[in-house]
Amino acid sequence: MDKPLIIQSDLTLLLETDSNLYEEARDLISKFAELVKSPEHIHTYKITPLSLWNASSSGVTKEMIIETLKRFSKYELPENVIFEINENIDRYGKVKLIKDSEGNYFLYSDDDILLTEIFYNKNVSKFIQHRKDRNHILIKPNYRGHIKQALINIGFPVEDLAGYEDGAFLNIELRNNTLFTNIEFKLRPYQEEASAIFYAGNSPKGGSGVIVLPCGAGKTIVGLKIMSLLKTETLILVTSVTAARQWLFELLDKTNLTEDQIAEYSGEIKNIKPVTVATYQILTHRKSENEEFKHFEIFNKKNWGLIIYDEVHLLPAPVFRMTAELQAKRRLGLTATLVREDKKETDVFSLIGPKKYDVPWRELEKQGWIAKALCTEIRIKLPNQLRYKYSISSDREKFKIASTNPVKIEITKKLIEKHKEDNILIIGQYIEQLKKISNELNAPFIYGATKNFERDELYKKFKEGKIKILVISKVGNFAIDLPDANVLIQISGTFGSRQEEAQRLGRILRPKKNSNQAFFYTIVTSETKEQFFAFKRQLFLTEQGYKYVIQNG
Amino acid sequence: MLSKMDDFNLSLIYVASFVLHNKLKYNLNKTTLNLKFKKLANNLKINPEQIEYAFIYLKNQGIIYNNENFFDVNLILLQNLLKKFLKTESPKNVIIIQPNFEIIAKPNIALKDLFYLAQFSILKEKDVVYKFKITEDSLWKAFCSSWSDKKILNLLSNLTDKQLPENILFTIKEVYKRKAEILLGKIGYFIIAKKFLIQQLEKDAEFKKLILKKISPSLLLLDNTIPIIDIYYKLRQKNFFPELLTEKISKINNEFILKLNNEEIENLYSAIITLKEIAVEHKISVQYNILNNLINKLDKIIQNNIKSNAVKNSIIYQTELKNSIKQNILKTLKSYIKIPAYASPNKISEEYKGENPAQKLNDMKSLLNFAIIHKMLVVIKLKPSYKNEGEEYLAEPRYIYKDKVYAYIKNLKLEKSFKFKDINFIMLPT
Numbered sequence: 001m002d003k004p005l006i007i008q009s010d011l012t013l014l015l016e017t018d019s020n021l022y023e024e025a026r027d028l029i030s031k032f033a034e035l036v037k038s039p040e041h042i043h044t045y046k047i048t049p050l051s052l053w054n055a056s057s058s059g060v061t062k063e064m065i066i067e068t069l070k071r072f073s074k075y076e077l078p079e080n081v082i083f084e085i086n087e088n089i090d091r092y093g094k095v096k097l098i099k100d101s102e103g104n105y106f107l108y109s110d111d112d113i114l115l116t117e118i119f120y121n122k123n124v125s126k127f128i129q130h131r132k133d134r135n136h137i138l139i140k141p142n143y144r145g146h147i148k149q150a151l152i153n154i155g156f157p158v159e160d161l162a163g164y165e166d167g168a169f170l171n172i173e174l175r176n177n178t179l180f181t182n183i184e185f186k187l188r189p190y191q192e193e194a195s196a197i198f199y200a201g202n203s204p205k206g207g208s209g210v211i212v213l214p215c216g217a218g219k220t221i222v223g224l225k226i227m228s229l230l231k232t233e234t235l236i237l238v239t240s241v242t243a244a245r246q247w248l249f250e251l252l253d254k255t256n257l258t259e260d261q262i263a264e265y266s267g268e269i270k271n272i273k274p275v276t277v278a279t280y281q282i283l284t285h286r287k288s289e290n291e292e293f294k295h296f297e298i299f300n301k302k303n304w305g306l307i308i309y310d311e312v313h314l315l316p317a318p319v320f321r322m323t324a325e326l327q328a329k330r331r332l333g334l335t336a337t338l339v340r341e342d343k344k345e346t347d348v349f350s351l352i353g354p355k356k357y358d359v360p361w362r363e364l365e366k367q368g369w370i371a372k373a374l375c376t377e378i379r380i381k382l383p384n385q386l387r388y389k390y391s392i393s394s395d396r397e398k399f400k401i402a403s404t405n406p407v408k409i410e411i412t413k414k415l416i417e418k419h420k421e422d423n424i425l426i427i428g429q430y431i432e433q434l435k436k437i438s439n440e441l442n443a444p445f446i447y448g449a450t451k452n453f454e455r456d457e458l459y460k461k462f463k464e465g466k467i468k469i470l471v472i473s474k475v476g477n478f479a480i481d482l483p484d485a486n487v488l489i490q491i492s493g494t495f496g497s498r499q500e501e502a503q504r505l506g507r508i509l510r511p512k513k514n515s516n517q518a519f520f521y522t523i524v525t526s527e528t529k530e531q532f533f534a535f536k537r538q539l540f541l542t543e544q545g546y547k548y549v550i551q552n553g
Numbered sequence: 554m555l556s557k558m559d560d561f562n563l564s565l566i567y568v569a570s571f572v573l574h575n576k577l578k579y580n581l582n583k584t585t586l587n588l589k590f591k592k593l594a595n596n597l598k599i600n601p602e603q604i605e606y607a608f609i610y611l612k613n614q615g616i617i618y619n620n621e622n623f624f625d626v627n628l629i630l631l632q633n634l635l636k637k638f639l640k641t642e643s644p645k646n647v648i649i650i651q652p653n654f655e656i657i658a659k660p661n662i663a664l665k666d667l668f669y670l671a672q673f674s675i676l677k678e679k680d681v682v683y684k685f686k687i688t689e690d691s692l693w694k695a696f697c698s699s700w701s702d703k704k705i706l707n708l709l710s711n712l713t714d715k716q717l718p719e720n721i722l723f724t725i726k727e728v729y730k731r732k733a734e735i736l737l738g739k740i741g742y743f744i745i746a747k748k749f750l751i752q753q754l755e756k757d758a759e760f761k762k763l764i765l766k767k768i769s770p771s772l773l774l775l776d777n778t779i780p781i782i783d784i785y786y787k788l789r790q791k792n793f794f795p796e797l798l799t800e801k802i803s804k805i806n807n808e809f810i811l812k813l814n815n816e817e818i819e820n821l822y823s824a825i826i827t828l829k830e831i832a833v834e835h836k837i838s839v840q841y842n843i844l845n846n847l848i849n850k851l852d853k854i855i856q857n858n859i860k861s862n863a864v865k866n867s868i869i870y871q872t873e874l875k876n877s878i879k880q881n882i883l884k885t886l887k888s889y890i891k892i893p894a895y896a897s898p899n900k901i902s903e904e905y906k907g908e909n910p911a912q913k914l915n916d917m918k919s920l921l922n923f924a925i926i927h928k929m930l931v932v933i934k935l936k937p938s939y940k941n942e943g944e945e946y947l948a949e950p951r952y953i954y955k956d957k958v959y960a961y962i963k964n965l966k967l968e969k970s971f972k973f974k975d976i977n978f979i980m981l982p983t
Contacts, residue, residue, distance in 0.1 A: 006659075008680035009598065014657065016649075039651040041715060075660065075681050377720075384749065391756040527731075527792055538720065542652035550723040 005029070007069055009078035012036075013045040025072040030358070031055050032065050037543035038360045047081075049088045053157040054354040056092040057205060065089070092157050097144065099162040105144055107137040107151075107158070114156070124150045144327035149350040163204045165328040167232035167305020170274045173256045174228050180253050187225055188369055191218055194357040195225040198332060202230070208353030210312055210333035214361040215506020216370045219334040220250050223308050226332055228255065232305025233274040235298065237283065237319065239311045240475070241266045241452050242459070244277040247310070251275060265298060268452065272301050284316050296322055306330045312348055313337055323351045337502045361509075362545035370509040371486065371518040375546050377538060379526040380407045380553035395529060402530035403492035404433045408523045409440060411553045412489055415521055416441065416469065422487045422519075423462065426471045427504055429492040437491070438471040447473035474500070476507065483510040490522045492530075493537060501537040502544065523553065559664055562638050564607040566664070567597055567679070569626045570671035572608075572617055574691055576786060577624040580952040580959075597679040619951050621782035622925065628672060628698060639665040645714055652718035656685040656709075666712055672698070673705055687721065692728040693794050702729035733796040737785055744773040750793070757791065780925075917979050921950045921958050933960065936977045943977060 004019030013033055015025055018041065026043070032055035033045035055065065062085050069077055095118065096108045109115045112134040118124055119131055127143040127150060139147050144162065151158050178185050187195070194213065200206025213219045227234050238244050244264050251257050263271035265278035267285070276298070283295050299307075299322060307326065309315055312333030315323075323331065333352040349355070364370045382390060382405055390401045416424060428434045431447055438445035444458050444467060455475075461467045462482055470482075474494065488508045494500050508518040524534040538548050571593050577586070587605065594601035611617040616630045632639070643663040648670070650656050656674055658667065659682055667683065670676075673695035674685035695705065702725050709717060735746040744754070748770045754760050755767065763784065766774045775784060781797070788795040924931045930949050937943035948960035948969070957970045 006682055008682070010680060012680070014682065037653065039653045039655070040718065041649045041651055042657060078681070387749065387753055388756050391753045392758055529792075532792070539653050542718075542720070547652055547718065548720040550720050 003072050003074045005069070005072040005074060007073050007075070007077055007081055009080055011047040011081055011084060013047065013069075015043045015045060017041060017043060021072060025068075028068045029072075031058070031060050032068075034355070035358060035360060038362060038545045039543050040545060040547065043360070047085070049091075049155065049157070050152070050349060050354070052085060052088040053092040056089050057159065057354070058200075062086055062089040091155065093159040095151065095156050095158050097148070097158045097160045097162050105139045105141075105162055106132065107139060107147070108135055110135065118151070118154075118156065121150075121154055123154060142325045145323065145325060145351050148327070149347070152350055160327075161204055162328075164207050164330050165303075165305070167234075167329070168274070168303040170231060170233050170261070170305075171256070172228045172231055172275075174224060175254055175256060178253050185254055187221060188218065190357075190359055190364070190369070191222050191225065194222050195229065198222075198226055198356050199229045206356075207330040208327075208332075209356035210335060210348060210352055210354070211356055212335055212337070212358040214359075214364055214370055214509060215336045215503065216509030216511065217336075217359075217364050218369075219310075219336070220247060221254070223310075223332065223334060224250065224254055227275075227306065227308075230306050230330060232330075233302055234276075234306045234308060235302070235304045236275070236277045236308040237310060237315075238277055238279055239314055240281075241268065241279060242455055242475075243310065244279055245456065247277045265295075272298065274302070276302070280314065280316050280319060284318050293318055293322075299326065304329055306332060309333045309352060311335055312352060315348070315352075320347055320351055336506055360545060368516060369511060371512050371516050373505060373509060373518045373520050373546060374549070375505070375520045375522075375538075375541055376549045376551060377522045377524055377534065378411055378551050378553040379524055379531070380405060380411060382525050382528060383407060390528065399495065399529045399533065400430065402525035402528035403428075404430050405525045407525075407553070408433075408491050409437055411523050412437060412491060413441070415487070415489055419487045419519065422468075423465070423482075423484045424469045424487040424489065425476065425482065425485045425507055426469065426489045426491060427474070427476055427507075428471075428490070429474060429494055431473060433492060434471050434473055441469060441471070443467070443469040443471050445471040445473075446475060448475055450475075482507065484512070485510075486512055486517070487519045488521065490520070493522075493533070495533045501540055505541065505546075526552075559638065560603075561607070562635055562664060563667070564599065564603045565611060565631070565635070566668050566671050567593065567599075567676060568604055568607040568611060569616070569628070569631055570676045572611075572624045573626045573628075573672065573694060574675045579619045579622045579624055580954045596677065599679075621785075622780045622952055623782050632668070635664070635668065639663075639668060641665065643712055645712075648709070648712040649715065650709060650713055650717055650721060652720055654687045654721060654724075656687065658683040658685065658712075662712075666708070669708055673700055687724070689724065689728050690789065692725060693732065693789070696729055696732040696794075697796055702726050728794065731794045733794070735788060735793050735795040737781065737788070737795045737797050744775060744795075745771055746773075747771060760787065760791065763787075914973055917973060917976065918953060920979055921953060925950050925952065930963070931960075932980045933958075933971055934977045934979070935971070935975050938975070946971075 002019060004016040004021050004025050006014040006016075008014070013029055015022065015029065019025070029045055032051055033047045034051045036044040036046050038044075052065075065085050066077075066082055069081070094109055094111055094114060098106050098108050100106065107115065107118065109118075115131075115135065115137060119128065119137055124147065127140055127147040129138040129140050131137050144160075148158050148160065174187075175185055177183060190213075194211045198206055198209060198211060211219065211222055213222065223236070236247055238247060241264075244266055248262055248264060251262050252259065257275060261273055262275045263269075263273035263277070265272060265276050266282050267279070270282075278295075278298055283298070284293060285295060286293055296318075307323075307329050309319075309323075309331065312335045315333075331352050333348060361370065365372050382402060386401055386405070390398055393401060412426060426434070426437060426441075426443070428437075434445055434447065437443075446455050446458055450458075458467065458470065459482060462470050463484060465484070470485075485508050488504060490504055493504075505520050508520060512518065522534060522537075524531050542548055571589075575589075577589070586608075587601070590604045590608065591601045594604045597604075608617065611626075611631070614630065614634065616627050616634065617624055618627060619625075641663040643666045644661060647662045647666070648656055648658045656670060658670065662683065670683075670685050673691055674687045675691050676683065677686050678684040692705075696702075705725055706717065706722070735744055735750060737744055744751070746754070751767065751771055751773055754773065755764060763776045763779075764773050765776055785795055785797055921931065930947055933946045933948050935941055935944050935946075946960070946962050946969070947964065948962050950958050950960040951968065952959050956974070957972050958976075959968060959970045961968050
C-alpha cells in the first residue's frame with residue numbers, strides 16, 4: 001500500500017489525502033503535530049517544540065511518535081527529525097510548577113544546574129521571589145501565567161501541576177430534550193470527544209486550552225458540556241450583545257439552568273449571576289486611556305470555576321493581560337480559527353492554554369455535520385467612468401472604489417434571481433454601498449447603528465423564513481446564528497483579512513435540512529487592488545480545503 | 554530519484570530560477586548578493602558556496618547577464634548547457650498542484666521538468682520534496698519568454714494525474730490574456746497600449762511624471778533618462794502586464810495588434826514609422842528590426858482592411874495627409890526625446906575639452922548612463938600615466954558604481970572597471 005506521509009527535514013509533514021491510510025495517519029500525527037493548512041490534495045502539519053510538549057503532556061512518548069512517522073513515511077526519515085523529537089520531548093517536564101499547602105507557587109526541578117540557569121535568566125528572574133533550595137524557586141504571587149509564558153519563550157516548557165482553584169459549585173446538567181422545541185438533544189461524537197479531552201477526568205492535565213471547531217460545528221454545545229462536567233459557576237466572554245443573547249438562549253434551551261441563574265453583562269445590562277455572559281467591549285471599556293478597566297472587577301465578583309473565551313482569536317490585548325493573572329481558574333477558548341491578524345497565536349497558547357482539539361473543516365463537511373460550501377469568485381470590470389477616478393486615487397481610495405463598484409449591485413440581483421428559493425445574506429464593508437443595495441432590493445439592513453432589539457427581531461424573522469434576504473455590515477461577521485442561511489454574497493471585505501473570510505463563510509455552514517449545500521459568492525473588481533486582496537483571502541480558504549471557482553461576471 | 558551527479562545541474566537551475574524571479578540589480582554589492590544566496594541556500598538546504606559557485610559559473614557562461622542593469626537569465630543558453638541531462642522523463646503523478654497555488658514535486662521528478670517548472674513558478678523550498686509557488690508575476694515572466702498558457706497547462710497535466718484546480722486554470726489563462734497589454738519599447742521610450750489603458754496611465758499621479766508626450770491615442774513617449782527596466786517594474790506594480798519589445802517578440806505583436814481597433818492601428822503605424830526615422834537619424838538603437846517588423850505587420854493589417862473595405866475611407870490612406878501627419882509627429886518627437894547634445898560624435902571631444910573637472914565628470918556620467926540604457930558601445934580613452942600610454946578601449950558600459958564605471962571590453966572579452974579620474978575622455982564611436 002502506498003504510504004501517505006512525506007517528512008521534510010524541517011519537521012514539516014505532508015500528508016496525502018487520497019491514500020487509504022490517510023485517516024489512520026491523520027489521527028495519529030495530529031497528536032503531536034499542528035495542522036498548518038489543509039488544501040485539497042496534501043495537508044501540511046508541523047512538528048514544533050510546543051506541539052511535542054503538548055503531546056508529551058497528554059502522555060505521548062517519543063518512541064510512539066518516531067514509530068508513527070516510520071510507519072507512514074513514503075521516504076526515509078531524515079536523521080535530524082529523530083534528533084529534534086528526542087531533544088524536545090526530553091525537555092518537557094524537566095521543570096514543574098507546583099503549589100504548597102500555603103498556596104505558594106514553586107518551580108521545581110531535579111536538575112539544579114538547569115534551575116540555576118533559569119534563576120539567572122533576565123526574562124524569567126523578574127517573576128521570581130527567591131530560590132528556596134537547590135531544587136525549588138519561589139515565584140511571585142499572581143505571576144503563574146507570566147512565568148509559564150517566559151519559560152516557554154526560552155525553551156523550557158513547564159509542567160503545570162499546581163492545579164486549579166475550584167469555583168463555587170453549580171449544578172449544571174444537560175437536558176435530554178431541548179426546552180423550547182422539545183426535540184431530542186444529543187452531542188455529536190466529535191463534541192463529546194472535544195469535551196472529554198478538555199476535561200481530562202478533572203485532572204490538572206486538562207482544564208485549560210483551546211478547542212478549534214469550524215463555524216456551525218456547535219462550539220457552544222461543547223462549552224455547555226464542559227460546564228456540565230465541571231459543575232461550577234462560569235463566566236463566559238463573547239464578542240457582541242447578539243452573541244451574548246444567543247449563549248443565554250442556548251443555556252436555557254439545553255441545560256437545566258433557569259433565568260434567575262444566568263445573566264447578561266453588557267453595555268445595556270449589567271447583571272452578575274452564577275453564569276454570566278459578558279462582552280469583550282464592556283470589559284475593555286474605559287472613559288479615558290489613563291483610567292483603569294473598571295469592569296475587570298467582574299473577574300473577582302464571584303468565585304468563578306471556569307472562564308470561557310468565545311471567539312478566542314478576537315480576545316483583546318487587555319483581557320489577555322488579565323488572563324495571565326487568572327491561571328488558577330480553568331480556561332476554555334473556543335474558536336473557528338487560531339489565525340489572529342495580530343499574530344498573537346502563541347499568547348493564546350501560553351495564557352489560555354494549548355490547543356486541545358481541532359478538526360479540519362472538510363472532515364466535518366464529509367461527515368455531514370456542516371454544510372458543503374461551494375466558493376465562487378465573480379470577477380467584474382470597473383466601469384469606464386470610474387477608471388479615471390481609480391487611476392488618480394490613493395491606494396486606500398482605489399480599494400474603496402473597486403470594492404463599491406456599482407456593477408456589483410447588478411450581479412447581486414442576478415445571484416438573488418438564481419437563488420430565489422434560498423435564504424440569502426449579503427455582507428459587506430461599506431455602509432453606503434450596503435444601504436444602497438438594501439434600498440434597491442427592499443431588504444432589511446443591519447449595521448452598527450441598528451439597535452439590539454431591532455437586530456434580534458430581524459434575525460428572528462430571518463430564522464422563521466419571514467425574511468429571505470438580509471443585508472449586514474461587518475457586525476454580522478461573528479457569532480450570529482442563522483442556521484438556515486445557505487447563500488452568502490460578499491460584496492466587499494476588509495482588505496486581505498483571512499480571519500474575516502473564514503468567519504463569513506462560517507455564517508452559512510450550519511447543516512442544512514435538504515441538500516446540505518451552501519453557496520459562498522465573492523464579487524471582486526478585476527485588475528484592481530481589490531483583486532489583489534481577494535486573492536489573499538481566497539488563499540486562506542483554499543488552505544482550509546475549499547475549492548474556488550472563478551467566473552467572469 | 555535524482556542522482557548526486559545531478560547536484561551541480563540542480564544548483565544551476567536553482568540559481569537561474571532565483572535570478573529569473575527576483576529583481577536583482579546588476580550593481581548589487583557582493584555582501585548583499587551573498588546574503589541573498591545564503592537565504593536561498595538555506596531554503597534549499599544546500600551549501601551557500603554551491604549557490605555562489607553556480608552563479609559565477611552561469612555568469613561566466615553568459616547565461617546570467619546584464620539586462621538593463623538587472624540580472625537576467627538566457628534560458629536558451631541554459632537549456633543548451635543542460636541538454637544532455639534533460640533527456641530523462643518523469644513518471645506520471647510526480648507533481649501535485651494544490652488550489653493554494655503550490656506545486657509539490659516528488660523526489661523522482663526528472664531534471665528536465667524541474668527546469669521547466671522553475672521557469673513559470675518560484676522554487677520556494679527543496680527538502681525531501683520540491684515546493685514551487687505559482688504567482689501572477691512568475692506567470693507573467695514566463696509569458697514574456699517562450700511560454701504560453703497552453704504550454705504550461707500541457708506540462709502540468711502531463712506531470713499530474715489529478716485535475717488542475719479551477720482557480721489556477723483561470724489565473725493562468727487570465728494572466729496570459731493580459732500579457733502584452735502594454736508594449737514597452739526603446740527609442741526615447743515608448744509605450745503602446747489600448748486607448749483606455751493609455752488614458753489610465755496618463756491619469757496615474759505617479760506614472761504621469763514619466764510621460765513626455767502622447768503622440769497618438771495608443772502611444773506614449775516616456776522620459777528616457779531612467780532605466781527602462783524601472784518603468785517595466787513600475788507598470789507591474791500598477792498591476793499592468795507590460796512586455797518589453799525585443800527582437801524575438803514578433804509573434805506576440807500579432808496577438809497584441811489584433812486587440813487594437815482600426816483607428817488605433819493607423820495612429821500607431823504613423824507613430825512607429827516616425828520613431829524609426831528618429832532612431833535612424835540619431836543612431837541610438839538596435840531596435841530597427843523590431844520597428845520594421847511592427848511596421849510590416851501594421852501595413853499588412855491595414856492593407857487587408859482596405860481590401861475588405863473595412864477602412865476604405867480612412868484618412869491615413871490618403872497619402873498626402875499621411876505624410877503631413879508623419880511630419881507633424883516627427884517634429885513633436887524631436888522636441889521631446891531627451892538626447893544629450895554631446896551624444897553626437899562630432900561634438901563629444903569638444904565637450905570634454907572643457908576645463909571644469911566637475912562638469913566633465915557629470916558629462917561623462919550622463920553619456921555613460923545614456924549608453925548603458927541604450928546598450929551602446931563607447932570609446933574610453935585613458936589618461937597617459939606611468940602604467941599605461943593612454944590606451945583606448947571599445948567598450949559596452951554596464952553600470953556605474955561609486956567612482957568607477959564597469960564595462961565589457963568586446964575584443965578582450967572581459968569585464969573591466971575604469972576609475973573616472975583615469976579617463977581622459979569618452980566618446981561614441983563614429
